[in-house]
Amino acid sequence: MAEDFNQRLIAFLPNLRRFALSLCRSGDIADDLVQVTCEKALANQQKFDPGTRLDAWLFRILRNNWIDRLRRDKSRGIGIDISDSPDIVSVDGAASMESRLMLNETAQAIDTLPEDYREVLLLVCVEELSYKEAALVLDVPVGTIMSRLARARKKLSQLLGIYGAEGRSSDSEGKLP
Amino acid sequence: MNSQRLSDEILVAYVDGELDADGSKNVEEALQNGDADVIARVEMFMQSRALVKEAFATLAKEPLPDALQARVLDMVKRHDEEAAEQSGQDEQGDKTPEGADAVVPFKTKEPAQATGTSILPPWVMPVAATGAFLVIGLGGYIAGGGGQSSPKSGLSVARLDQPGILEALKSVPSGKSVLIGNQGDRFAAIASYRDTSNAFCREFEVDRSDSSSVVAVACVVGEAWEIHFSVLAAQTGEGYAPASSLEALDAYLVAVEASPPLSLEEEAIVLSAFH
Numbered sequence: 001m002a003e004d005f006n007q008r009l010i011a012f013l014p015n016l017r018r019f020a021l022s023l024c025r026s027g028d029i030a031d032d033l034v035q036v037t038c039e040k041a042l043a044n045q046q047k048f049d050p051g052t053r054l055d056a057w058l059f060r061i062l063r064n065n066w067i068d069r070l071r072r073d074k075s076r077g078i079g080i081d082i083s084d085s086p087d088i089v090s091v092d093g094a095a096s097m098e099s100r101l102m103l104n105e106t107a108q109a110i111d112t113l114p115e116d117y118r119e120v121l122l123l124v125c126v127e128e129l130s131y132k133e134a135a136l137v138l139d140v141p142v143g144t145i146m147s148r149l150a151r152a153r154k155k156l157s158q159l160l161g162i163y164g165a166e167g168r169s170s171d172s173e174g175k176l177p
Numbered sequence: 178m179n180s181q182r183l184s185d186e187i188l189v190a191y192v193d194g195e196l197d198a199d200g201s202k203n204v205e206e207a208l209q210n211g212d213a214d215v216i217a218r219v220e221m222f223m224q225s226r227a228l229v230k231e232a233f234a235t236l237a238k239e240p241l242p243d244a245l246q247a248r249v250l251d252m253v254k255r256h257d258e259e260a261a262e263q264s265g266q267d268e269q270g271d272k273t274p275e276g277a278d279a280v281v282p283f284k285t286k287e288p289a290q291a292t293g294t295s296i297l298p299p300w301v302m303p304v305a306a307t308g309a310f311l312v313i314g315l316g317g318y319i320a321g322g323g324g325q326s327s328p329k330s331g332l333s334v335a336r337l338d339q340p341g342i343l344e345a346l347k348s349v350p351s352g353k354s355v356l357i358g359n360q361g362d363r364f365a366a367i368a369s370y371r372d373t374s375n376a377f378c379r380e381f382e383v384d385r386s387d388s389s390s391v392v393a394v395a396c397v398v399g400e401a402w403e404i405h406f407s408v409l410a411a412q413t414g415e416g417y418a419p420a421s422s423l424e425a426l427d428a429y430l431v432a433v434e435a436s437p438p439l440s441l442e443e444e445a446i447v448l449s450a451f452h
Contacts, residue, residue, distance in 0.1 A: 006256075013249060014241055017245070018233060022233070031245045034249070035249065035252075038252055039252060040431075064438070068367075071368050071438065106231065106232040110229065110232055121229045125230050130195065150184075150188070150222075153189060154225075156229070157225050162225075164217075
């Protein structure tokens with residue numbers, strides 16, 4: 001069974017790397033994330049429930065690592081005194097990273113979407129996870145998956161000019177960036 | 178049927194095959210009735226799905242970097258060897274394969290429990306054995322809460338007894354750092370999560386002017402903050418704890434089955450309750 005696990009893990013490396021790239025947009029960081037994910041997956045093999053999907057489990061590990069890393073990086077800013085802590089403009093590390101997605105027009109448009117949108121697009125439209133599985137990976141309710149997908153795809157279509165800039169919107173939250 | 182009732186969410190779920198039979202029937206009726214708005218949106222969701230898939234397909238064709246592949250294969254191999262070694266020991270070597278001496282340059286590791294440090298969870302051992310840093314405290318207190326002073330010993334052991342820590346724990350959002358005390362020490366909030374008992378916990382680093390770093394986890398227990406984990410790490414020169422100390426932390430987080438990090442919004446709600 002361990003052998004089977006190893007084989008599946010190795011076979012899944014390209015998917016993990018693709019997900020990592022969609023999150024961090026940097027080849028080096030993506031490789032690092034994939035590696036750490038594999039380390040954790042191997043170390044926690046016993047915790048994987050064979051009745052569930054390995055891909056979703058691995059995506060989840062990778063994403064948690066990414067969040068962790070993002071916070072860690074952000075906290076490396078210059079210290080300020082607690083007594084006069086104004087709102088610090090947070091540094092968006094991803095923005096300055098080399099872009100690996102600039103391959104065509106669609107990829108460029110996807111690249112401008114917030115991370116929340118990019119990750120759900122990849123998991124559902126590319127990796128073909130069900131909404132329920134994606135919800136598990138991202139740790140949000142299924143309803144959130146639905147609304148993010150709807151907004152992400154609408155926004156993308158507008159950016160690409162294949163859908164009216166202001167279609168009749170049922171977007172009650174109106175939170176499009 | 179009024180298409181206004183068919184939200185984007187419903188239509189996207191329809192396109193992705195996630196809608197139940199009743200919901201699908203409603204959408205299909207609208208499509209058959211030639212509802213232009215529904216048709217346009219369904220097309221948009223279908224087209225965008227295809228486009229996303231196509232865009233990422235280019236990425237998928239990119240070969241896995243050799244170095245990455247090699248590192249992972251190596252990791253898997255090492256993992257298997259360690260597992261084999263483990264089971265070999267468990268069974269008193271009775272299934273040691275022939276020629277095993279060719280594969281066993283491993284040092285024999287004492288099981289953690291047998292070393293007299295059984296209070297410490299097993300994850301402490303391999304890490305402490307590397308000597309890269311020291312696990313310096315478990316179960317310390319941070320003075321505060323109702324103003325009564327908590328046992329000092331735990332705090333000093335954890336080296337987290339300087340002023341300002343408690344305030345920082347209650348106020349600094351994850352991803353931000355502040356200077357505390359008057360020695361130029363820096364407190365960096367890393368992440369917040371809940372442990373198995375649903376206690377609110379915060380992971381943070383304290384980087385000291387004497388170039389040591391403490392990576393710690395403090396949880397709210399009752400009215401007080403308790404240090405549940407801390408390691409003292411030599412700084413790498415960049416002013417931050419080396420990655421090796423974080424392995425101990427990761428092991429700890431796994432051991433307590435920590436939730437994934439709370440979002441900044443969730444965290445803000447909890448922090449606001451401290452004021």
